[in-house]
Amino acid sequence: MSVNTHLHGLLITVSAVLILSPDALLVKLMHTDAWTMLFWRSLFSGGILFCGLAFVYRTRIWSIFAQTGRLGLMSSMVAAVGSLLFVGALYRTTAANTLVIFAATPLFAAFFGRIFIHEKISRHTLVAIIAVFGGISLIFAGDLTDTHLTGNMMALGASSLWGINLVVLRQARQLNMIPAVAMGGLLAIPLSLLLGADPTIIDQHDLILLSLQGGLVLPASFALITVGSRYLPAAEVSLILLLETLLGPLWVWLVVGESPGTMTLGAGLIILLSLILHFLAGLRRQPIDST
Numbered sequence: 001m002s003v004n005t006h007l008h009g010l011l012i013t014v015s016a017v018l019i020l021s022p023d024a025l026l027v028k029l030m031h032t033d034a035w036t037m038l039f040w041r042s043l044f045s046g047g048i049l050f051c052g053l054a055f056v057y058r059t060r061i062w063s064i065f066a067q068t069g070r071l072g073l074m075s076s077m078v079a080a081v082g083s084l085l086f087v088g089a090l091y092r093t094t095a096a097n098t099l100v101i102f103a104a105t106p107l108f109a110a111f112f113g114r115i116f117i118h119e120k121i122s123r124h125t126l127v128a129i130i131a132v133f134g135g136i137s138l139i140f141a142g143d144l145t146d147t148h149l150t151g152n153m154m155a156l157g158a159s160s161l162w163g164i165n166l167v168v169l170r171q172a173r174q175l176n177m178i179p180a181v182a183m184g185g186l187l188a189i190p191l192s193l194l195l196g197a198d199p200t201i202i203d204q205h206d207l208i209l210l211s212l213q214g215g216l217v218l219p220a221s222f223a224l225i226t227v228g229s230r231y232l233p234a235a236e237v238s239l240i241l242l243l244e245t246l247l248g249p250l251w252v253w254l255v256v257g258e259s260p261g262t263m264t265l266g267a268g269l270i271i272l273l274s275l276i277l278h279f280l281a282g283l284r285r286q287p288i289d290s291t
């Protein structure tokens with residue numbers, strides 16, 4: 001049977017993005033403040049992953065966490081702060097702005113990957129990154145006011161940290177890094193409390209949404225992204241994650257009525273076309289592995 005490992009990585013990572021795409025919508029549907037939401041979001045996602053790992057590995061659970069080593073600790077810390085910035089951005093600017101700015105992740109992933117692990121950037125990946133930033137420029141051309149400046153900057157910070165995390169995951173591809181994903185969720189809990197989270201004020205409506213978000217959407221998608229990073233370069237994984245830039249605002253627009261705007265739609269079209277061409281170029285360049 002012929003197995004294309006590149007296609008395998010693509011399928012895993014695209015599946016992760018499809019699961020993750022309603023995340024921004026779930027945040028927009030909640031009534032509580034950002035840091036209380038982050039507390040419960042992190043508790044559910046980190047707790048579910050930890051319990052799953054404990055069920056699978058039982059008495060070996062602590063050794064599994066220890067095996068991730070320095071890279072696991074780095075990944076979990078970066079993910080925790082990145083999650084904080086991402087949630088804060090969704091509360092301070094539109095979902096479309098947050099997710100389109102988050103599309104800067106490929107540049108950061110490629111940049112840090114080139115510096116820290118000397119990972120080459122293919123020509124078609126570089127062209128796709130440039131095209132994506134052309135799309136992002138449309139967003140800023142249509143929104144140059146200071147109204148959403150804080151949220152936009154938080155989104156940019158989250159994007160840079162996620163790019164770093166993808167590089168770390170790529171470097172640790174021989175390790176099981178799912179424990180680091182769980183730890184990243186748990187580390188965000190004390191951060192949320194330091195910022196003023198009050199877990200006691202959550203209502204039933206938000207608790208149901210958080211159980212869906214933290215119990216299914218986040219752990220399943222992040223676990224799949226972690227696995228997909230074993231098969232694909234960091235810059236390529238981050239390019240696939242750009243699908244959320246299109247799907248996330250679409251769900252928010254359909255359900256909440258938060259319009260992405262003409263410029264955002266134009267940027268989304270550019271990004272989608274770039275992704276399709278990038279995938280086709282990547283598949284043509286990858287050899288087939290035989291087993």
